[in-house]
Amino acid sequence: MSLKTCPPRHLILAAALLACDPGDDAGPVSTCPLDQVTRMVAPPRGWRADLDGLLFQTFGDHVFYRFVRSADPAPTYWRIDRCGGEPERFTSATPDMNRLTGLETDEGWVLYAQEDERHFILDRLDVPGFDAPRPVPGLPAGKYGANASALGMHFSSLTDGQNNLGGAAGIGAPTRALYLHHGVADAPVVTLGVRVVQHQIVGDRIFTLDEDGDLRDVDPVTGASGLVLAGVRRFNISDAARRLIWQQLGDDVSEPIFLRDLDTGEDRQIAVNDFTALSWNRPGDPDSPGTGIWAFAAEGDYAALYGPAHALAAVVRTADGAPIEPPPGARLRGNLGRGFALTRDHDDETAWLRWDPATGVLHEWYRGPVGTASLQLFAVDDDFIDYVDIDESGHSGVLWRVDHRTGETTMLVPRVGAGTTVLADGRYLTAFPSRSFFPFDVVVFDPDTGRYTTVAADVDNFRFFPDQGVLFLGGDHGPGLWAAPIPPR
Numbered sequence: 001m002s003l004k005t006c007p008p009r010h011l012i013l014a015a016a017l018l019a020c021d022p023g024d025d026a027g028p029v030s031t032c033p034l035d036q037v038t039r040m041v042a043p044p045r046g047w048r049a050d051l052d053g054l055l056f057q058t059f060g061d062h063v064f065y066r067f068v069r070s071a072d073p074a075p076t077y078w079r080i081d082r083c084g085g086e087p088e089r090f091t092s093a094t095p096d097m098n099r100l101t102g103l104e105t106d107e108g109w110v111l112y113a114q115e116d117e118r119h120f121i122l123d124r125l126d127v128p129g130f131d132a133p134r135p136v137p138g139l140p141a142g143k144y145g146a147n148a149s150a151l152g153m154h155f156s157s158l159t160d161g162q163n164n165l166g167g168a169a170g171i172g173a174p175t176r177a178l179y180l181h182h183g184v185a186d187a188p189v190v191t192l193g194v195r196v197v198q199h200q201i202v203g204d205r206i207f208t209l210d211e212d213g214d215l216r217d218v219d220p221v222t223g224a225s226g227l228v229l230a231g232v233r234r235f236n237i238s239d240a241a242r243r244l245i246w247q248q249l250g251d252d253v254s255e256p257i258f259l260r261d262l263d264t265g266e267d268r269q270i271a272v273n274d275f276t277a278l279s280w281n282r283p284g285d286p287d288s289p290g291t292g293i294w295a296f297a298a299e300g301d302y303a304a305l306y307g308p309a310h311a312l313a314a315v316v317r318t319a320d321g322a323p324i325e326p327p328p329g330a331r332l333r334g335n336l337g338r339g340f341a342l343t344r345d346h347d348d349e350t351a352w353l354r355w356d357p358a359t360g361v362l363h364e365w366y367r368g369p370v371g372t373a374s375l376q377l378f379a380v381d382d383d384f385i386d387y388v389d390i391d392e393s394g395h396s397g398v399l400w401r402v403d404h405r406t407g408e409t410t411m412l413v414p415r416v417g418a419g420t421t422v423l424a425d426g427r428y429l430t431a432f433p434s435r436s437f438f439p440f441d442v443v444v445f446d447p448d449t450g451r452y453t454t455v456a457a458d459v460d461n462f463r464f465f466p467d468q469g470v471l472f473l474g475g476d477h478g479p480g481l482w483a484a485p486i487p488p489r
Helices: none
Strands: 038-041 053-057 062-070 080-081 084-089 097-105 108-115 117-126 142-147 152-157 175-181 188-203 206-210 216-217 225-231 231-239 243-248 255-261 267-273 295-296 300-308 313-319 333-338 337-344 349-356 361-369 374-381 384-390 398-401 409-416 418-422 428-433 440-446 449-463 469-474 483-484
Touching: 038 080, 038 084, 053 449, 053 469, 097 152, 152 337, 175 255, 188 216, 206 231, 216 361, 231 295, 243 361, 267 428, 295 333, 300 333, 300 337, 300 374, 333 349, 361 384, 361 398, 409 428, 409 440, 418 449, 428 449, 449 483
Parallel strands: none
Antiparallel strands: 038 483, 053 062, 062 080, 080 084, 097 108, 108 117, 142 152, 152 175, 175 188, 188 206, 206 216, 216 225, 231 243, 243 255, 255 267, 295 300, 300 313, 333 337, 337 349, 349 361, 374 384, 384 398, 398 409, 418 428, 428 440, 440 449, 449 469, 469 483
16 A cells, blocks of 8 residues: 555545635636646635635535635635536535535535534536535434445444454444445435444445344345344455355354355354454453454455464464465465455564465565564565555655565655655656755656655645646645646656
């Protein structure tokens, strides 16, 4: 995985909305195609960079922004196309609305927002004109988190003072009510479950486990569900392999684990969790919260069980449930392509390994002092692993490649940071703090020349569009919302 883009300096959207000038020198501009740095939006009169802020979000080609002024606690949302044009005041939003969330549907983008504890459908962005906001139909009163997936907009109830138990039945883990909305303004939400401790999206279905141990297969379109199994402690599913691993709800000490073929319904026992009382973060061990959870390798051909302190408790071939002997002394750190990431301690060093359970081959891809490694995967291939070795700042690091065929380790980029992307021509777009944490310098690194080229310096936040360039806030060009092309090679 790549390093994630850091959040903007001003995270919380201001409360109320009040009309304001979208910019002193705002006027129609074109940024597609883009051949020079162009200011799309200038700040309004009276806006001060040392006291005030600018926020922006993108949903497809729609860019929403608002200037936050210390003297004006009620800024207005404005909308502009990422290719330019005249900014429009977004009249669908009402006072106190914030937390814009977008859902991409077959008909285009649908925008949602929150006002206090109520969620609203704001607008169908790809339909001309602005809609009147309306509450999400059928969503009961309460506090919810909202996030989008390919199935729709998910609303998950929030409970104050929740514990951190890891989503298993019968252990006092937090329960949630789950609802799904498909972006149609007049259609009510679909109820997925009301006492759910664990759920997983599997293709075009959703599997839910409630506090009593009932595992259900839910149709996200209608909400109709069928009982798959009763008496389930916890489950994991590989959609690619059509396999379900589930632990039986038993004596809370030593409980059997089964592998089910989702197509035939056949179950076979594959393991016993004799550390159930230590599973699912019940000891509160920050180093091993995943104890009791199964990890599937890519394509689901193999599965491995996290034991206490990352012990590799069991490994099976999912086609038939056959056990696989794990490498001795290894600890499980997650899946890694079609295999697993393991570690082994050697005196005062830790070796990171990629293990292929199909062949038994182990590839070492990193070795360093015990307990000091700060690594993030960037790319995984059958023949190589790219990873970032994070520096002491925690915000940037060196990008390395380990070639399994030759055993060689090569430095790809001497420094990468937030939002690192490989461009179509093989260069790397990345950003790292120009000072301690904020702001960022957005740069392009050319591995052929070893040179960095600055796209934008001292920016607060940015978004990359492959066919256009970078949209960013502020920077050394001055305050406002800007667009910059990627420099030619």
